[in-house]
Amino acid sequence: MIFKVFYQDNKTEVPVREKTSAMYVQADAERDVRLKLKDRSINIEYIxxxxxxxxxxxxxxxxxxVLEI
Incomplete structure (x- = not known):
């Protein structure tokens, strides 16, 4: 499955809609997406x-x- 991940580049700043980015990740479930991205310094808003x-x-x-991590 493919998931669209909405995120902020900086984990320490307050989320601002205008700074939201998106990436696509290949994974079996939402939990797998979070596990694949846990070592990145991003603030995941929504999957x-x-x-x-x-x-x-x-x-x-x-x-x-599509990122295949």
């Missing part, structure tokens, strides 16, 4: 499971990359 229609839409973006 969203990407369904097939959403995945097809996002693949149209040339910057779309």
């Amino acid at each position: 969203q499971k990407v369904d097939e229609a959403h995945h097809e839409y996002e693949k149209q973006n040339e910057d779309f990359k």
